[in-house]
Amino acid sequence: RHNINITAIAQGASERNISFVIDAAQQARALNIIHQAFFEIRKRLSLVVIGVGNIGSTLLGQLRAQRSHLLARGFDVTVVGLANSKKFVLNPRGIDLARWRQRLAASRRRMIPQVLAREISKLELTDAAIVDCTAAESVVAAYPDFVRANLHIITPNKRANVLPRSEYAALMELLQSRQKYFLDEANVGAGLPIMSTIRDLIASGDVIKRIEGIFSGTLSYLFNNFDGSVPFSALVKDAWRRGLTEPDPRDDLSGQDVARKLLILARQAGAQLDIADVDVETLVPPKLAGGPFSERFFGALARFDDKMAARLKRARSHDAVLRYVGSLAGGRARARIQEFRWDHPIAMTKGSDNIIAFNTKRYSQTPLVIQGPGAGPDVTAMGVFSDILKLLHYLPH
Ligand SMILES: NC(=O)c1ccc[n+]([C@@H]2O[C@H](COP(=O)([O-])OP(=O)(O)OC[C@H]3O[C@@H](n4cnc5c(N)ncnc54)[C@H](OP(=O)(O)O)[C@@H]3O)[C@@H](O)[C@H]2O)c1
Structure with missing residues (x-):
């Protein structure tokens, strides 16, 4: 479990001692592990x-x-390292969380993920994990180094789960061969228990028939408020001004974030898909898709307001509303605007809610529905915290 190779082992006739031979370089960590176990x-x-x-x-x-609270329950969780895009700091005795900003600011160590992995492995830690709270590709590229340095991975960063299939499979294989956990609850729905639910459904023998829902807090907000009183482009501009979209709102409107979340769930459900296999309806007109973002984008988007207004009118004539939903069924993943009748749970969402309905062999009459805020620091960090708790429970005493 700790990747310490035992070259020879012998048990004394008294059955009171066991001797073994290991590489001298692993001595300190082996002693820590034995001490911890006993x-x-x-x-x-x-x-x-x-x-x-x-x-x-x-x-x-x-x-x-x-x-x-954790100590009282028998869990001693210590933050021994911190990093931002520029620096990292390590202290095997633990970093004072009342002063972590000063500790990181005072560090002179340049953040290079592979160097960080090497330095962590020198600390001879027994049970340890990285918590990747970036959206950085370079950190994900170093996951194999972290795993080889005996670290579990906990992350809200979606990038690993949407790697091209062969790279994703290689990472999962490495984790398995090294007996390391990859915990990613906050990848979909922030703190909502989406990932654990799909895993539990499958592990307990249920069969996923259809997953459908609103996976983007921003698109949820836009369509929950699109009632025809304000043109669609003005609604997007207002959401952007209030910080409810990505800095470049095309990142939300393109539907790619929804596509990534669908791919993550599809892979959990066993589908062999890549991001290009997800059928995505973009809300960014092709002419406006390229080039750097500026506020002029909203003026250009206004030229397409009539089209959106016509779609809303059509939905209303069917007693329905418009929602941007992702769906997964029969191995096919789609993200697009759809009409839902007023009394449908997806039509009744509020604010920036996410809602995800699992239709399975067991949940066939009424779907299993999870709903709530799908973004925001408090709930997302809680999703990551729940993974830390899971890891603590998985670790043998
Ligand atoms: N915010 C949400 O509601 C939400 C919801 C679900 C999932 N997530 C996911 O959570 C992750 C973090 O989101 P956030 O909102 O916290 O982002 P954020 O506020 O932009 O913070 C990103 C952090 O990552 C650091 N960073 C960037 N590149 C790095 C690198 N190469 N090496 C080390 N550190 C690096 C940044 O360092 P500097 O300070 O030096 O720039 C910053 O500290 C993302 O993957 C996001 O998709 C967020």
Whole structure:
């Protein structure tokens, strides 16, 4: 489990001692592991948090606030490392979470993920994980290095789960061969228990027939508020001004974020798909898709308002509303605007809610529905925290 190779082992005739031979380089870690197994009352977990923006910093606040609660339940969780895009800091005795900003700011170590992995492995930690709270490809590219450095991975970052199929399979194989966990609850629906639900359904023998829902908080907000009183482009501009969209709103309107979440669920359900296999309706007119973003985008988008207004009118004539939904059925993944009658649960969402309905062999009459905010620092960090708790439970005492 800890990847320490035992060259020779012998048990004394008295049955009171066991001797073994290992590589001298692994001596310190082996001693720590034995000490922990025999004498520690608490389960210990060391964390290195990479990315201290919205989610990372909120998570650090939650870990600090819950420390005594965790200790009382027998869990000793220590943050031994932190990184942003520029620097990293490591301290095997733990970083004071009341002063983590100063500790990171004072560090002179340049953040290079592979170097960080090497430095962590020198700490000879027993049970440890990286918590990747970035959206960085370069951090994901170093996941194999972190796994080889004996670290589990916990992350809200979707990038690993949408890697091309062969790279994704290689990473999953490496994790399995090294007996390391990859925990990704906050990849879909932030703190909502979507990933654990699909895994539990499948592991318990249920069969997924259809998954359908609203996976984007931004698109949820836009369509929940699109009642015809304000043109669609003005609604997008207002959401952008209020910080409810990505800095470039085309990242939301393109539907790609929904496509990524569908791909993640599809792979969990066993479908061999890649991102190009997801059929996506973009809300960005082709002429406006390229080039750098500027506020002039909204003026150009207004030229397409009539089209959106006509779609809304048509939906209303069917007693329905418009929603941007993702669906997965029969191995096919689609993201697009659809009409839903007023009394349908998907039509009744509010604010920036996500809603996901699982139609399965067991949940066939009424679907299993999960609904709630699908973005925001507090709920997303909670999703990551729930993965830390899961890891603590998985680790043997
Ligand atoms: N925000 C949400 O509601 C939400 C919901 C679900 C999932 N997520 C996911 O959570 C992750 C974090 O989101 P966020 O909102 O916290 O983003 P954010 O506020 O932009 O923070 C990103 C952090 O990552 C760091 N970073 C960027 N590139 C890095 C690199 N190469 N190496 C090390 N650190 C790097 C940044 O460092 P600097 O400070 O130096 O720039 C920053 O500290 C993303 O994958 C996002 O998709 C977010």
